[in-house]
Amino acid sequence: MRLPWRWLLSVTSAATLSQAHASSWNMPVGVTDISRDIFGLHMTIFWVCVVIGVIVFGVMFYSLFRYRHSKGAKAAQFHEHTSVEVLWTAIPILILVGMAVPATATLKNMYDTSEADLDIMITGQQWRWRYEYLGEDVAFTSNLSTSREQIRGEAERGEHYLLDVDEPLVLPINRKVRFLMTSDDVIHSWWVPELAVKQDTIPGFINENWVQINEPGIYRGQCAELCGVNHGFMPIVVHAMEEADYEIWLAERKEAAEQEAMGVDREWALEELMARGETVYQSICSSCHQSEGQGAMPAFPALAGNEQLIDDLDWHLDRIINGVSGAAMPAFRSTLNPVEIASVVTYTRNAWGNDTGDVVQPAAVAELITQ
Amino acid sequence: MAPKLPPQHSLQHSSTAVAGGPSQEHHAHVAHPKGVMRWLLTTNHKEIGSLYLIFSLTMFFVGGIFALVVRAELFQPGLQLVEPEFFNQMTTMHGLIMVFAAVMPAFTGLANWMIPLQIGAPDMALPRLNNFSFWLLPIAFTLLLSTLLMPGGGPNFGWTFYAPLSTTYAPASTTFFILALHIAGISSILGAINIIATILNMRAPGMRMMDMPLFVWTWLITAFLLIAVMPVLAGVITMMLMDINFGTSFFDAAGGGDPVLFQHLFWFFGHPEVYIMILPAFGIVSAIIPTFARKPLFGYASMVYATAAIALLSFLVWAHHMFIVGLPLTAELFFMYSTMLIAVPTGVKVFNWVTTLFRGSISFEPPMLFALAFVVLFTIGGFSGLMLAIAPADFQYHDTYFVVAHFHYVLVPGAIFAIMAGVYYWLPKWTGHYPNERLAQCHFWCSIIGVNLTFFPMHFAGLAGMPRRIPDYALQFADFNLLSSIGAFFFGASQLLFVLVVVLCVRGGQKAPAKAWEGAVDLEWSVPSPAPLHTFETPPVFHRAQSHD
Amino acid sequence: MWPVVKSVLAALLGVQNDRQRQHDFSTGKPAVFIIVAVLVTLIFVLLLAGIAIFAAG
Numbered sequence: 001m002r003l004p005w006r007w008l009l010s011v012t013s014a015a016t017l018s019q020a021h022a023s024s025w026n027m028p029v030g031v032t033d034i035s036r037d038i039f040g041l042h043m044t045i046f047w048v049c050v051v052i053g054v055i056v057f058g059v060m061f062y063s064l065f066r067y068r069h070s071k072g073a074k075a076a077q078f079h080e081h082t083s084v085e086v087l088w089t090a091i092p093i094l095i096l097v098g099m100a101v102p103a104t105a106t107l108k109n110m111y112d113t114s115e116a117d118l119d120i121m122i123t124g125q126q127w128r129w130r131y132e133y134l135g136e137d138v139a140f141t142s143n144l145s146t147s148r149e150q151i152r153g154e155a156e157r158g159e160h161y162l163l164d165v166d167e168p169l170v171l172p173i174n175r176k177v178r179f180l181m182t183s184d185d186v187i188h189s190w191w192v193p194e195l196a197v198k199q200d201t202i203p204g205f206i207n208e209n210w211v212q213i214n215e216p217g218i219y220r221g222q223c224a225e226l227c228g229v230n231h232g233f234m235p236i237v238v239h240a241m242e243e244a245d246y247e248i249w250l251a252e253r254k255e256a257a258e259q260e261a262m263g264v265d266r267e268w269a270l271e272e273l274m275a276r277g278e279t280v281y282q283s284i285c286s287s288c289h290q291s292e293g294q295g296a297m298p299a300f301p302a303l304a305g306n307e308q309l310i311d312d313l314d315w316h317l318d319r320i321i322n323g324v325s326g327a328a329m330p331a332f333r334s335t336l337n338p339v340e341i342a343s344v345v346t347y348t349r350n351a352w353g354n355d356t357g358d359v360v361q362p363a364a365v366a367e368l369i370t371q
Numbered sequence: 372m373a374p375k376l377p378p379q380h381s382l383q384h385s386s387t388a389v390a391g392g393p394s395q396e397h398h399a400h401v402a403h404p405k406g407v408m409r410w411l412l413t414t415n416h417k418e419i420g421s422l423y424l425i426f427s428l429t430m431f432f433v434g435g436i437f438a439l440v441v442r443a444e445l446f447q448p449g450l451q452l453v454e455p456e457f458f459n460q461m462t463t464m465h466g467l468i469m470v471f472a473a474v475m476p477a478f479t480g481l482a483n484w485m486i487p488l489q490i491g492a493p494d495m496a497l498p499r500l501n502n503f504s505f506w507l508l509p510i511a512f513t514l515l516l517s518t519l520l521m522p523g524g525g526p527n528f529g530w531t532f533y534a535p536l537s538t539t540y541a542p543a544s545t546t547f548f549i550l551a552l553h554i555a556g557i558s559s560i561l562g563a564i565n566i567i568a569t570i571l572n573m574r575a576p577g578m579r580m581m582d583m584p585l586f587v588w589t590w591l592i593t594a595f596l597l598i599a600v601m602p603v604l605a606g607v608i609t610m611m612l613m614d615i616n617f618g619t620s621f622f623d624a625a626g627g628g629d630p631v632l633f634q635h636l637f638w639f640f641g642h643p644e645v646y647i648m649i650l651p652a653f654g655i656v657s658a659i660i661p662t663f664a665r666k667p668l669f670g671y672a673s674m675v676y677a678t679a680a681i682a683l684l685s686f687l688v689w690a691h692h693m694f695i696v697g698l699p700l701t702a703e704l705f706f707m708y709s710t711m712l713i714a715v716p717t718g719v720k721v722f723n724w725v726t727t728l729f730r731g732s733i734s735f736e737p738p739m740l741f742a743l744a745f746v747v748l749f750t751i752g753g754f755s756g757l758m759l760a761i762a763p764a765d766f767q768y769h770d771t772y773f774v775v776a777h778f779h780y781v782l783v784p785g786a787i788f789a790i791m792a793g794v795y796y797w798l799p800k801w802t803g804h805y806p807n808e809r810l811a812q813c814h815f816w817c818s819i820i821g822v823n824l825t826f827f828p829m830h831f832a833g834l835a836g837m838p839r840r841i842p843d844y845a846l847q848f849a850d851f852n853l854l855s856s857i858g859a860f861f862f863g864a865s866q867l868l869f870v871l872v873v874v875l876c877v878r879g880g881q882k883a884p885a886k887a888w889e890g891a892v893d894l895e896w897s898v899p900s901p902a903p904l905h906t907f908e909t910p911p912v913f914h915r916a917q918s919h920d
Numbered sequence: 921m922w923p924v925v926k927s928v929l930a931a932l933l934g935v936q937n938d939r940q941r942q943h944d945f946s947t948g949k950p951a952v953f954i955i956v957a958v959l960v961t962l963i964f965v966l967l968l969a970g971i972a973i974f975a976a977g
Binding site: 085 | 933934935937938975976977
């Protein structure tokens with residue numbers, strides 16, 4: 001097998017920091033100063049372990065070979081030697097102190113979230129990420145975009161299988177970005193290896209972390225903390241742009257958000273709401289309630305043919321706006337806008353044979369939310 | 372690990388050969404129950420030890436099958452065999468069964484068999500309690516396994532069952548999971564009390580604490596750890612129970628609770644638990660290596676003291692499992708330093724074993740092979756542990772397959788190889804026969820290849836960025852997972868050889884004398900092989916020469 | 921008292937010689953060792969916490 005050669009090559013090349021990007025056998029060097037520091041610590045402690053291992057296992061295998069009973073070795077009877085023992089205790093302690101010093105410095109740097117240029121709120125939700133550019137009125141959710149067919153093996157798997165999203169988090173390079181991280185339901189963990197950021201998002205807590213990216217590029221990661229059935233299907237994609245490109249992108253997003261806000265006041269047609277609703281449903285709702293509204297009992301009730309839903313519009317709206325306490329259904333009052341809520345409610349009330357004919361207007365939803 | 376069932380009619384096996392003890396009358400006048408009742412009612416430490424070991428071996432295969440379901444799904448990218456929901460139940464059950472039903476009962480079984488024999492006691496101090504603590508286990512784990520058949524499925528939140536995934540968002544069967552864990556915890560505590568009482572009160576006249584073999588020492592310290600931390604586990608699962616069923620909010624942020632509190636409590640139990648699973652292994656290896664190196668254990672005194680120190684320090688490092696939950700900087704530093712320091716006494720043990728080998732006279736019987744593999748592979752697990760201790764680097768390692776590789780190196784070629792080494796070492800005492808050498812060697816080499824093929828690639832998968840507990844993965848992890856899955860099935864299959872060796876050994880084989888291994892020194896080798904049902908009914912005279920001085 | 925403290929510190933390092941062990945086990949009381957060990961552990965915790973606080977600045 002040629003694998004060990006690839007490994008050796010990648011270790012040595014990565015150790016010389018000649019490659020900015022991940023070799024697939026080792027931790028990525030990454031694209032931030034901190035990720036480089038961490039990579040350095042990782043390689044240092046790795047080589048320390050290798051050296052200790054070579055010495056210890058060297059002595060051990062030498063003894064096993066040299067002092068074989070079958071070759072008539074006679075056993076010595078010594079059983080202690082205090083100065084040797086003190087020596088082999090002292091050396092590891094010194095090595096560890098030597099490791100602790102740079103590790104402490106790196107850790108302090110990682111914890112210094114002060115003086116950020118930009119704040120982004122990251123919220124973990126089963127099973128997607130929500131990004132909010134604080135003070136900019138820009139917010140969106142980011143969902144897995146790998147198709148079900150690829151996962152089931154019914155379509156060819158793409159290069160970024162399971163690591164692709166509909167909307168990546170866009171960040172400027174060379175600016176200190178502070179992440180404020182929390183969760184709406186269970187504990188998730190936001191991890192992008194090349195940024196060396198891994199932080200749990202915990203309901204009721206706001207954790208802080210930060211990143212300053214040195215190179216533009218697309219960096220991919222995944223949720224790292226078991227968060228339920230679709231834990232393996234909530235990837236993270238960060239698109240790092242030149243600062244100017246980022247400003248353009250941000251301006252576009254702001255404008256789109258304003259357009260959306262204006263849409264609340266006008267009258268929407270059923271077809272319009274259905275089209276929009278399907279998009280929202282497939283990106284937000286289908287991971288639990290399934291793509292055809294068939295649900296997945298016992299946790300996730302079916303929506304298609306759900307009699308309570310069909311009979312009671314107010315109940316239906318309440319579930320979506322306020323969620324269900326003590327169950328997996330989150331409150332969407334702050335994560336979806338009135339247009340999205342109105343369209344997804346209209347969609348679920350009219351799709352899959354639920355033909356209620358109800359049309360819910362965004363304006364009505366907006367009123368409900370402000371109540 | 373089915374040792375030969377000790378003969379029912381102990382009268383035929385009066386322990387005439389007991390060291391220094393005169394032959395003695397027997398209390399076999401009492402009619403012993405037959406059949407199932409014999410096993411249900413037995414209070415004999417050897418029979419209960421056998422029960423523990425058989426139970427553990429059974430559960431080892433159950434947990435192993437769960438692991439193979441996981442590995443089969445991970446053989447290739449994509450979802451092929453099982454749904455993510457069931458996959459999560461398998462990873463969870465694999466962990467729970469292996470920790471609580473395979474490794475821990477195996478050590479308790481070895482303790483039951485060997486501690487009375489090693490200290491010259493006729494039985495455990497509290498024989499009926501002993502029976503009770505064993506029979507709690509089948510009840511606990513039948514209950515736990517039955518949750519898989521309940522509506523909503525079994526536990527699916529990982530063996531660490533972090534709240535609120537295991538409370539607010541848990542399947543309905545979680546209450547049964549809590550009950551099962553409570554019962555298993557009671558069993559562990561009762562077993563630990565029994566072991567402490569036995570070691571402190573029932574040593575042969577003349578045997579001082581410092582004359583005890585290291586297996587006895589490590590178990591004594593382990594038992595104290597068990598008594599200290601199992602109540603913490605009981606507390607945390609009771610809080611879960613309250614959150615789920617009685618409307619409290621210990622771990623529910625919406626009600627003012629604290630999900631991180633769960634992790635502190637769990638790991639305050641969980642880290643000493645790691646040492647509970649490894650300290651007795653240290654004891655076994657410390658018995659086997661001197662035996663087959665025909666040389667006294669190097670640094671017996673250091674070993675005893677270091678074990679005690681590790682036990683205390685193990686309470687000070689729990690939050691290194693929580694480096695990324697957002698602890699304050701000071702706490703991160705504290706736990707990084709303490710974790711690095713606990714590596715020192717552990718490393719010293721490895722140095723001691725290696726130095727014991729140096730200038731010995733070494734032979735390579737199956738127990739020795741497993742003990743040597745333990746030293747090498749456990750040390751590799753220790754190295755990755757040292758890497759994980761570096762908190763900044765842990766931000767990259769945490770919750771990846773690197774961690775999975777680390778703790779499997781510590782627990783499979785660590786704890787489980789030590790158990791197998793112990794079984795091979797003491798089988799002649801249990802059955803009166805040597806295990807078949809060729810088959811045992813075959814089992815050893817298959818296990819070594821299997822274990823490394825399974826777990827070594829996981830280091831790379833983790834470093835390359837594969838999170839743990841995912842049912843499907845990105846394409847760049849495919850090679851590593853393919854190798855791991857092949858290794859896992861090979862390792863699993865080769866354990867059938869182990870069963871074969873044990874069964875053959877129970878049924879026959881080369882006869883073993885009382886002192887089955889040339890270099891063995893401890894007291895158990897002074898009773899006949901197989902050890903009769905009742906031993907040391909008259910306390911043996913303990914000769915200091917047998918001690919480690 | 922000093923020999924007990926010395927033995928406890930030796931345990932923390934994982935180095936002890938046999939003569940000292942013989943001495944400990946034939947003359948010392950277990951309770952004394954346990955109390956001293958717990959105290960030393962406490963001091964160890966405080967020391968380590970002090971270093972951590974200092975290092976955190």
